[in-house]
Ligand SMILES: [Zn+2]
């Protein structure tokens with residue numbers, strides 16, 4: 197297709213805030229037929245060369261003497277509205293435009309210009325992507341009567357093999373060894389034909405056929421709500437086992453029926469062959485899969501299948517949101533509350549919020565599924581911005597497990613110094629006696645350590661922010677990592693004067709040792725970061741547990757997911773408290789989501805099962821909500837707390853992290869930024885800090901941060917972006933703005 201345009205607008209693929217606007221380049225006549233929106237081009241840039249992406253075409257420019265595009269580096273494999281969306285993301289999340297553009301580029305397939313220096317001479321060389329389309333050479337028999345000359349046994353074998361139909365040269369090589377010379381001879385003599393055919397890498401093929409199940413009343417209602425919500429966001433709240441996936445499948449069916457495409461996002465950890473299989477079983481080869489466990493070549497091919505319109509259902513992790521679909525009609529985000537939908541590096545976008553933006557002013561529907569919707573989703577439903585659909589019951593007849601909460605402070609007071617309460621011990625005895633299975637969950641999150649009174653469960657919190665204070669051994673102090681408040685460690689519990697105010701937390705190893713000591717007959721499979729490192733470690737641990745006739749699975753956060761064994765009759769939570777005291781205003785919400793998810797593992801078979809939760813804080817709203825199976829208990833409290841203290845979703849938050857090896861320059865630049873952010877601060881906005889980040893030291897880098905609070909809906913990103921552009925970081929200092937952060941580490 198020849199473009200009439202003589203000028204291309206090009207975004208330069210360089211990660212700097214200085215090049216944040218597209219540049220105009222002339223399109224030389226010989227390239228006119230190749231230049232299209234989205235394609236990568238090589239352009240001159242200030243005495244060197246750079247790769248850029250065409251984002252616009254036209255015939256007018258504000259500038260004279262435009263430099264010409266040097267060459268076109270490939271075809272466009274991005275969606276048509278990539279630039280528009282990238283612009284929005286760059287603004288919304290205060291990130292460089294080039295970083296946002298990269299989201300839309302095919303995996304591993306982007307050319308680069310690299311600087312090389314030898315003997316003092318600097319050159320800028322173009323490096324083509326190492327990933328590109330793979331081809332098979334297909335060999336077809338043309339003349340079945342062809343007679344190789346006597347003694348040419350390899351040629352004869354090849355001819356015989358081809359009588360069954362065309363075969364690739366690779367397959368022939370597997371069978372006969374080196375075949376290149378023989379093929380060449382046969383081709384020259386007109387016996388065969390060798391043609392190139394694109395080979396598609398990645399998961400494909402039809403899984404076990406599946407037909408639609410009969411829907412429950414609630415499922416039918418949800419499907420109807422989704423169908424009637426073009427241009428809107430539907431929050432689908434369904435308890436574990438309520439059949440959300442079937443609702444997704446029906447919504448996709450309808451979308452495909454209208455000739456449109458669907459994107460399904462699933463947390464990376466849940467993207468198992470079983471999950472993908474459910475979509476393939478219904479939609480076969482219309483499904484493309486994109487996630488990080490595929491090779492780059494496989495991802496590139498899956499991406500290309502979408503770009504050419506052969507795949508119409510994209511199933512993948514967060515970044516699949518940017519797949520080059522042609523006519524998007526539906527976006528589904530499963531486990532919407534998962535923090536992994538927020539990207540940890542620039543651009544720090546949240547897939548849910550980008551999806552909501554895409555739906556806005558369009559006829560695209562977004563479905564957010566979860567058993568425990570985020571506060572953000574709930575608030576949007578409350579305010580009437582988003583639509584609600586509910587699946588309140590499990591599709592199977594079995595009821596939900598009984599939940600028993602144990603007050604560990606009271607156990608301690610009664611003289612039980614073990615990590616197992618009497619209720620938990622009895623429950624493990626029962627697993628052992630009845631030869632069933634149990635899952636023990638140890639709630640552990642990396643570094644954050646806090647003090648806990650073992651008698652009354654008291655944990656010191658910040659008066660300003662209502663988040664737990666983090667304990668720092670060095671200096672023996674407690675620090676708030678939201679506002680920077682710090683205080684000395686109290687000698688005894690400020691609430692009950694007990695001297696047992698101690699650091700909290702035990703490792704899986706210690707728990708395993710105690711189980712072995714008390715139940716020597718009971719097999720234990722441990723699943724934590726140590727035992728499951730390496731590819732397939734997670735699956736191996738689960739398989740080992742599955743193979744047991746009876747026993748326990750002991751693990752950290754990872755046992756909460758994807759575990760569905762009917763024999764599990766006990767789920768025991770050793771310590772519910774860890775996540776409650778994360779230095780994060782979402783701590784209570786996270787705890788609730790985690791406990792609810794873990795509890796969902798029990799009683800999926802005939803036996804309804806038992807959930808035992810050990811905690812020092814039995815009346816914490818997250819615990820009460822899980823015990824009563826009523827999310828509203830938590831939500832009501834959180835709504836009040838967050839709106840009074842001023843946290844998301846009732847305030848919009850930005851967390852700006854300043855880091856570098858030299859603490860003096862990091863500190864001084866954080867002060868500069870703090871002042872610049874405060875300078876023209878709009879009414880109702882606040883700047884907290886600068887102060888040390890919760891992780892003040894990562895490797896050799898020193899980290900400080902500034903927190904910004906603004907009213908909901910405030911244009912926080914553009915404000916931060918403008919300040920950062922005005923105050924470039926000195927050498928050796930990195931500034932990472934995080935708008936709507938999911939953590940404060
Ligand atoms: Zn106490």
Ligand SMILES: [Zn+2]
Pocket residue numbers: 658659660661662676677678679680681
């Ligand atoms: Zn504070």
